[in-house]
Amino acid sequence: MKIVTTIQEMQQQMKACRSQGKTVGFVPTMGYLHEGHITLLKEARKDNDVVVLSVFVNPLQFGPNEDFDRYPRDIARDEKMAKEAGVDILFYPSVEEMYPRPLSVQVIVKERVDVLCGKSRPGHFDGVATVLTKLFHIVMPTRAYFGMKDAQQVAVVDGLIRDFNFPIELVAVPTVREADGLAKSSRNVYLSPEERKEAPALYRALQKAQEAIKNGEREPAAIRDLVIDYIQTNTNGVIDYVEVYSYPELKPVAPLSGKIIIAIAVRFTNARLIDNITVDVESSY
Ligand code: PAF
Numbered sequence: 001m002k003i004v005t006t007i008q009e010m011q012q013q014m015k016a017c018r019s020q021g022k023t024v025g026f027v028p029t030m031g032y033l034h035e036g037h038i039t040l041l042k043e044a045r046k047d048n049d050v051v052v053l054s055v056f057v058n059p060l061q062f063g064p065n066e067d068f069d070r071y072p073r074d075i076a077r078d079e080k081m082a083k084e085a086g087v088d089i090l091f092y093p094s095v096e097e098m099y100p101r102p103l104s105v106q107v108i109v110k111e112r113v114d115v116l117c118g119k120s121r122p123g124h125f126d127g128v129a130t131v132l133t134k135l136f137h138i139v140m141p142t143r144a145y146f147g148m149k150d151a152q153q154v155a156v157v158d159g160l161i162r163d164f165n166f167p168i169e170l171v172a173v174p175t176v177r178e179a180d181g182l183a184k185s186s187r188n189v190y191l192s193p194e195e196r197k198e199a200p201a202l203y204r205a206l207q208k209a210q211e212a213i214k215n216g217e218r219e220p221a222a223i224r225d226l227v228i229d230y231i232q233t234n235t236n237g238v239i240d241y242v243e244v245y246s247y248p249e250l251k252p253v254a255p256l257s258g259k260i261i262i263a264i265a266v267r268f269t270n271a272r273l274i275d276n277i278t279v280d281v282e283s284s285y
Contacts, residue, residue: 001079001090003079004089006093007093007098007138010093010139014138014140023048023049023050023142024049024142025043025047025048025143026044026051026135026139026141026143026144026145027040027041027053027054028131028144031056034186035176036147036176037081038081038085039147039173040145040146041086041145044143044145050088051089052087052088053090053091054139055075055091056135059127060106060127061126061131063121078090091139106126106130109160111159111249113125115152115243117274125153128156129160136168143168143169145173147173147175148172148175148276148278149175149184149185149274149276151276154172155250159248175275181200182200183273188271190268190270195236195237195269195271198235198236199235201231201234205231205234206264207277208226208227208230209223209226209262209279212226213279213281218281220252220254223244224243227262227264228242239266240272241264241265242264243264244256244260244261245263247278258281259281260279260281261278262276262279264276
């Protein structure tokens with residue numbers, strides 16, 4: 001595995017790959033790799049000749065009250081895990097390398113951001129879209145891999161790729177789950193034993209909603225109520241949101257039709273869990 005820290009060297013490496021006609025799978029991350037990232041890397045490994053992983057904690061996507069400095073970092077561990085996952089090139093630039101001077105141009109995301117988690121993180125997706133624009137230009141991948149656990153980020157990247165005509169295939173990888181259905185997350189360890197037992201009810205609530213759609217329910221409010229009721233009956237968590245939108249547009253849709261997302265965020269004592277499910281309404285019978 002090659003470790004590259006400069007943009008110039010990365011561009012040279014990628015130019016060489018392209019001139020040899022190789023396909024490139026790209027997994028952008030902020031490091032501190034976990035199982036979710038490894039799943040993305042494995043998918044990229046299956047589909048492409050060359051796998052590129054970037055590790056860059058992007059200051060632009062942190063709000064003033066979100067602690068950029070305290071974001072966990074462990075590049076030695078990331079290197080080891082990347083090597084084991086079959087990564088060919090690890091791109092690990094410094095902040096100075098990526099942002100040598102204040103930006104004179106920034107990407108502003110105008111849609112798909114004022115809902116779900118984006119509502120409480122103004123500017124976050126502008127930072128994500130800006131760094132991805134730079135990374136896509138530097139790496140010029142054939143395919144880019146993102147986890148559906150963060151479905152709103154996938155929706156924003158879909159808009160970025162379409163609107164800016166990046167010749168990149170977006171691969172949205174399904175959420176990895178524990179045997180009992182709980183979406184894997186580094187935050188699950190903060191659940192108390194009792195909360196850990198309750199937490200799979202989040203996914204069960206989403207499955208109940210899917211079942212209701214399959215049985216003909218088309219009112220988003222009824223789906224929302226069903227999910228809220230199931231979570232409140234089966235957990236002590238406090239619901240942050242339960243939202244139903246078209247996907248990936250993230251617009252209200254009533255009656256339900258096309259592809260939709262049901263997304264939830266629930267607070268437990270020391271952990272806020274998110275999960276979602278996408279449903280093709282017409283083909284859910
Ligand atoms: O999901 C992440 O880790 C980040 O938002 C990303 C896509 C690497 C951009 O910094």
